[in-house]
Amino acid sequence: MDERLTLRSHLDQSASQTPHGAALGDVIKAIAAAAIELAALIADGPLVGIIGQDGDVNPDGDRQKDIDVAADAVIRRALRDTAVAAVLSEEAVLPETLRPTAPFCVAIDPLDGSANLENNISVGTIFSVRPRGNDVLSTFFEPGTAQCAAGFIVYGPQTTLVLALNARVDIFILDRRAREFLLIRPAAQIARNTPxxxxxxxxxxxxxxxxxxxxxxxxxxxxxxxxxxxxxxxxxxxxxxxxxxxxxxxxxxxxxxxxxxxxxxxxxxxxxxxxxxxxxxxxxxxxxxxxxxxxxxxxxxxxxxxxxxxxxxxxxxxxxxxxxxxxxxxxxxxxxxxxxxxxxx
Structure with missing residues (x-):
């Protein structure tokens, strides 16, 4: 098989196309690293103590499961060493301030669809990255056009990462042996009219x-x-x-x-x-x-x-x-x- 481009190399090549491009690449690399850890945790499930047990209620009134809390912790930990001013998560009422003067803010659903895990149905992580505004909190009240990157990870038969960056969408798949995301579909385009x-x-x-x-x-x-x-x-x-x-x-x-x-x-x-x-x-x-x-x-x-x-x-x-x-x-x-x-x- 031809050698495929890694997510890391793709982000390094893209760095010059975006303000603070290297720092933005590091944010996305951190989310990808967290996703690799989560993919293993989700796959092992009850074998490592993740049993789908209900816990507290999140800010939206949804019942949290143990895996929701674990996923939130994994992603927050990964983002702490990056250029993220604050992270807003589904699992917390208010954003957590990390580095107040850093150039980016992240909004994230650490594990979307966790209730599906007991049926072995695909779940995922959804993320949005936007430049920090005049203050951290106001950044999250800007329209969606303010986003500079976004994407999601699907934990299914394969672990797939979809990345919107630099006005294009690329799809990567996790090579579990190498622990690297590899590009499988560059510049993905949606069919205009599928019945x-x-x-x-x-x-x-x-x-x-x-x-x-x-x-x-x-x-x-x-x-x-x-x-x-x-x-x-x-x-x-x-x-x-x-x-x-x-x-x-x-x-x-x-x-x-x-x-x-x-x-x-x-x-x-x-x-x-x-x-x-x-x-x-x-x-x-x-x-x-x-x-x-x-x-x-x-x-x-x-x-x-x-x-x-x-x-x-x-x-x-x-x-x-x-x-x-x-x-x-x-x-x-x-x-x-x-x-x-x-x-x-």
């Missing part, structure tokens, strides 16, 4: 009209006047869904809905939606709330939730088009208004 969608269909009764209309039309396919018949996918793991979109295309929807705890969406803006949106856009795709480009949204609170619709640019456009034809409200989705305002009618 495939991912959504938790069991929540259909809670969806607002635009989402229900879009999914109904996908399911109707060519019988309903559409140009293609759609496949449905739902893994229930954000990182796995995102990697599939990078490889195959399609649209992922985690919308707001009528349930009280979902009215502003469910995914966290700073360390889930913002980094995923940067990955999607730099790979030629799109990401939206349904009514607004995700990267233009600035957080009002550190753990703010938003709807997330992302993937192939034409698919996201279609979802947004239906939203634009309806008023934003908690609607009666069975009303005729929403039956008339689809893509094909």
């Amino acid at each position: 495939e969608f991912a959504i938790n269909a069991s929540n259909r009764r809670h969806w607002h009209g635009p989402v229900r209309t879009y999914i109904d039309e996908c399911l109707a396919g060519t019988n309903g006047g559409g140009e293609a018949d759609f496949n449905m996918r739902w893994i229930g793991s954000l990182v796995a869904e995102s990697l599939r979109i990078l490889v195959r295309g399609g649209v992922f929807l985690y919308p707001a809905d009528a349930r009280p705890s979902y009215r502003e969406g469910r995914l966290r803006l700073l360390y889930e939606a913002h980094p995923m949106a940067l990955v999607m856009e730099w790979a030629g795709g799109a990401a939206s709330t349904g009514r607004r480009r995700i990267l233009e949204v600035a957080a009002r609170t550190l753990h703010q939730r938003v709807p997330l619709i992302m993937g192939s640019v034409l698919g996201v456009r279609d979802v947004a088009a239906i939203h634009e034809r309806t008023e934003p409200m908690f609607d009666n989705s069975d009303a005729p208004l929403f039956a008339r305002r689809g893509l094909f009618l």
